Each structure stands twice: as C-alpha cells, then as structure tokens.
Amino acid sequence: MTRSNLSWLNDGDLQALKSRVQKQELRSCHASFDAAIWQGAFKATKFDVYYLVVDDIIYLLPEFALQKQNVLRLAEHDNDMTKQSVKQFYDSFGWQQESGIFQDALDSEDLREVSRDYIEQCHARLKQHLPATGRYLLDVASGPIQYDAYLAYSENYHYRLCADISLRALQAAKQKLGAKGIYLLSDVTRLPLQTGKIDAAISLHTLYHVPKEQQLQGYTEIQRVLKPKGSSVVIYSWGRRALLMNVLMFPVKLWSLLKRLQRTKQTGQTLYFYAHSYEWYRRHIQRQYDCKLYSWRSVNVPFLKLFIHRKFGGRMLLKAFFWLENRFPQLMGRIGAYPLFVSTKP
Numbered sequence: 001m002t003r004s005n006l007s008w009l010n011d012g013d014l015q016a017l018k019s020r021v022q023k024q025e026l027r028s029c030h031a032s033f034d035a036a037i038w039q040g041a042f043k044a045t046k047f048d049v050y051y052l053v054v055d056d057i058i059y060l061l062p063e064f065a066l067q068k069q070n071v072l073r074l075a076e077h078d079n080d081m082t083k084q085s086v087k088q089f090y091d092s093f094g095w096q097q098e099s100g101i102f103q104d105a106l107d108s109e110d111l112r113e114v115s116r117d118y119i120e121q122c123h124a125r126l127k128q129h130l131p132a133t134g135r136y137l138l139d140v141a142s143g144p145i146q147y148d149a150y151l152a153y154s155e156n157y158h159y160r161l162c163a164d165i166s167l168r169a170l171q172a173a174k175q176k177l178g179a180k181g182i183y184l185l186s187d188v189t190r191l192p193l194q195t196g197k198i199d200a201a202i203s204l205h206t207l208y209h210v211p212k213e214q215q216l217q218g219y220t221e222i223q224r225v226l227k228p229k230g231s232s233v234v235i236y237s238w239g240r241r242a243l244l245m246n247v248l249m250f251p252v253k254l255w256s257l258l259k260r261l262q263r264t265k266q267t268g269q270t271l272y273f274y275a276h277s278y279e280w281y282r283r284h285i286q287r288q289y290d291c292k293l294y295s296w297r298s299v300n301v302p303f304l305k306l307f308i309h310r311k312f313g314g315r316m317l318l319k320a321f322f323w324l325e326n327r328f329p330q331l332m333g334r335i336g337a338y339p340l341f342v343s344t345k346p
C-alpha cells in the first residue's frame with residue numbers, strides 16, 4: 001500500500017504504539033486485536049502506518065494496518081468487492097475441513113483412488129521447473145498447503161513464504177510448515193516484498209480467482225520480487241476455452257452447469273473465476289516475460305469424474321494423457337485444461 005520499506009519496532013516503540021492505539025490516535029479499518037496478543041509490529045518507514053504480527057502471521061493487508069484516520073483513505077484502493085468475496089469464500093468455506101479434507105479439495109478435485117497416481121505425478125512435475133535449492137521459495141496464495149505433495153517444492157529451501165489473503169489459509173499453513181514458513185496476509189497484486197529478493201516463486205490455481213483486470217498485475221508482481229535468474233511457475237486454467245476439454249466433453253457441459261447450480265444451492269457460496277484466453281497470455285505474458293508454456297494437467301475434474309473409472313481402463317487412459325503431456329508439453333499446455341507458465345528472470 002505504501003510501497004515503503006518496513007522496519008521492525010523495538011520494545012520501546014512497540015509500547016509507544018500500544019499507548020497511541022489505546023488513545024485511539026491510530027486504528028485499523030478492521031477491528032483491532034487486543035494488544036496483549038501482539039508479537040510485534042512493523043512500521044512503514046515513510047508513513048505513520050503499522051502492521052501487526054499476531055500468532056506468527058504478519059497482517060499486511062491495508063484493512064489491518066494501524067494508521068491515523070486521514071490515512072485510511074489509502075485502504076479504499078483495496079475496497080474491491082470481487083477480491084473481498086474471494087477472501088470471504090476461503091475464510092468461511094473453502095478452507096474449512098471435513099474429516100481432515102479441505103472443502104476446496106472436496107469441491108474442486110478428484111479424490112478417487114483411480115485418479116490418484118495421475119494427480120500425484122502432475123503435482124510432482126512442477127518441481128522440475130524450480131531451481132534445485134535456494135533461501136526463499138515464495139508460495140503466492142499458498143492456501144493451507146493442502147496436499148502433502150506441495151511440501152516437496154520447498155524441501156531444499158530454507159524458508160517458504162506463504163502469502164495469501166485468507167487468514168484461515170495461513171493459520172492452517174502454519175500447522176503444516178511451522179518455523180519453516182513465513183506467513184504474510186497479503187494480496188498478490190501488491191506483494192509486500194522488496195524487488196529481486198526471492199529465489200523461486202510458485203502460484204497454483206490463484207490468478208484465475210483474481211479480478212480479470214488485475215491478473216496481469218499479479219503476474220508482474222511475482223516477476224518483480226524474483227532475483228535475477230530466479231524462476232516462477234504459475235498454474236493457470238484455460239477454463240471454458242480449453243480446446244481439448246471442449247472437444248472431449250461436450251455433453252458434460254450441461255452436467256457441470258447443473259453441478260455448479262447445485263453447489264450454489266447447497267452452500268450459498270460462489271467463487272469468482274475468470275480465465276483469460278491464450279491470446280491474452282501471448283500478448284501480455286509470453287512476450288513480456290519470455291515465458292514458456294507447459295502442461296500441468298490436460299484434463300479437468302468433470303472429465304475425470306465422467307470418463308475415468310477403474311473398470312473401464314481409467315488408469316490406462318490417464319497414463320496415456322500423462323505420456324502425451326510429457327511428450328508434447330507445449331501443445332498439451334496450449335489445448336489442455338491447465339497450463340504451466342514458466343519464466344526465468346534475466
């Protein structure tokens with residue numbers, strides 16, 4: 001929000017901050033925390049603006065910043081209803097657990113045994129595009145690190161920075177990563193990180209939940225924070241434009257529409273989704289960032305659920321898809337459901 005450096009407050013300055021908040025000289029748009037649970041705070045060096053650390057999570061969203069009333073206008077920039085609805089979806093529903101499984105997975109992944117190997121192999125293929133080791137792996141919109149397979153991405157890094165707008169996501173991520181994690185409650189379109197400090201960045205299934213006109217800004221932010229020679233791997237979706245899925249699944253379109261309506265009815269929850277076209281990717285991302293396209297997964301969950309069954313050779317069919325994705329990564333990335341955008345900073 002301020003684009004200024006942050007400095008850590010010493011004990012004396014922290015006490016002074018507490019007393020200013022008590023006198024209501026400073027406040028946040030959001031209900032303030034009880035000062036007894038503050039672990040510390042950062043100050044935006046050129047502003048009278050402060051960010052709290054509570055329960056190892058650094059609250060870097062504008063609405064949580066402590067500031068004078070007249071500065072609160074800065075937060076209005078972020079008063080984006082779409083973004084707020086996505087945050088609300090994950091805080092109140094997506095990252096709730098049912099028998100140890102997150103609603104997000106129950107809702108949007110195929111958790112059946114028959115698809116398991118294929119899905120695991122797709123998770124694993126992401127790592128080949130990351131530098132083997134490094135100090136900081138940035139996980140943009142990390143969620144709660146919901147699958148164990150995700151842990152492998154940071155195993156040779158000192159720290160994994162988890163940045164997400166959902167508090168619930170970061171609380172759950174902390175359970176998984178403990179002290180290896182650095183938890184930033186923040187927005188991908190304004191990453192609260194200095195330019196050129198991050199060894200590698202991943203962002204899985206996130207950009208298409210960012211308002212469509214801000215997705216490029218999110219991608220640009222990821223590139224900005226990378227070190228020279230640092231790499232980023234982003235999983236995107238072609239959504240309804242995925243050629244392969246449109247050809248193979250014409251009858252399922254109706255089914256998926258019904259399913260979505262049904263889900264809205266059951267939970268009252270809808271989640272913003274917008275997938276840009278391949279042309280958008282070519283014009284704004286490929287050319288500007290010398291980005292390479294690969295296939296993460298060429299088939300989507302409705303396809304898996306309809307066509308992949310143990311008794312009908314489902315496993316073999318998925319092996320064939322996996323082979324095709326490895327043999328023709330650019331083509332399958334282009335026509336399949338989920339492409340990988342891979343860039344290395346010059």
Ligand SMILES: C[S@@+](CC[C@H](N)C(=O)[O-])C[C@H]1O[C@@H](n2cnc3c(N)ncnc32)[C@H](O)[C@@H]1O
Nearest residue numbers: 090141142143164165166169187188204205206
């Ligand atoms: C589909 S989930 C993916 C989570 C995780 N990357 C995964 O693959 O399991 C999308 C995540 O993006 C986060 N998110 C959405 N918009 C965001 C934004 N503007 N800034 C930061 N995080 C955002 C949500 O809170 C949610 O945790």
